[in-house]
Amino acid sequence: MIMKFEYTFEGMKLKVLDETFAGKVLAFYSRNRDEFDRYEAAKPDNFYTTEYIAATLKAEYAALLKGEFGRFFLFSDDMPGEILGSVSFSGVTSINRSCRIGYKIDKNYRQLGLGCLMVKHMLKILTHEKEMHRIEAYIHPDNISSVNLVKSLGFISEGTAYSYVKLNGSWQDHLRFVYIS
Secondary structure, eight states, X not given: XXXXXXXEETTEEEEOOOGGGHHHHHXXXXXXXXXXXXXXXXXXXXXTSHHHHHHHHHHHHHHHHHTSOEEEEEEETTBTTSOOEEEEEEEEETTTTEEEEEEEEOGGGTTSSHHHHHHHHHHHHHHHTSOOSEEEEEEOTTOHHHHHHHHHTTOEEEEEXXXXXXXXXXXXXXXXXXXXO
């Protein structure tokens, strides 16, 4: 089954954006740079440019068409022009019907339940439309909000992924969680 490019639920929208939204996406990433960079691998020097973001959005759009990767941005019906968060899936394997999920919420909209709502809806999309059986989330141990979020949605701890991601110059462990459909 082919995924849609937009999903509506509970006054919210998850939308795939193309390169024409580069300015809005750049503003979202720039506004949250300090918070996001704490838990993500180093980015190229030109990451925070419209050109880089436009090229990324174009590549992500093409990857969704192939079913390899998808990034959806969260919007509220009350603020249709403001990106509130994003959720993505990657590492799709057809043999065992699995993938990884990642998500971000704008610092101005945290602690409102939006992350939980967004991930919960993406889990429904992944398990029903993509027919994923196993969805993994890798979370830095210091990211307590994210750990609590996945636990609240029924993810199961599978322990530690040792030396999983290089952050701030050193390889760091992450907690591995899995959602089984």
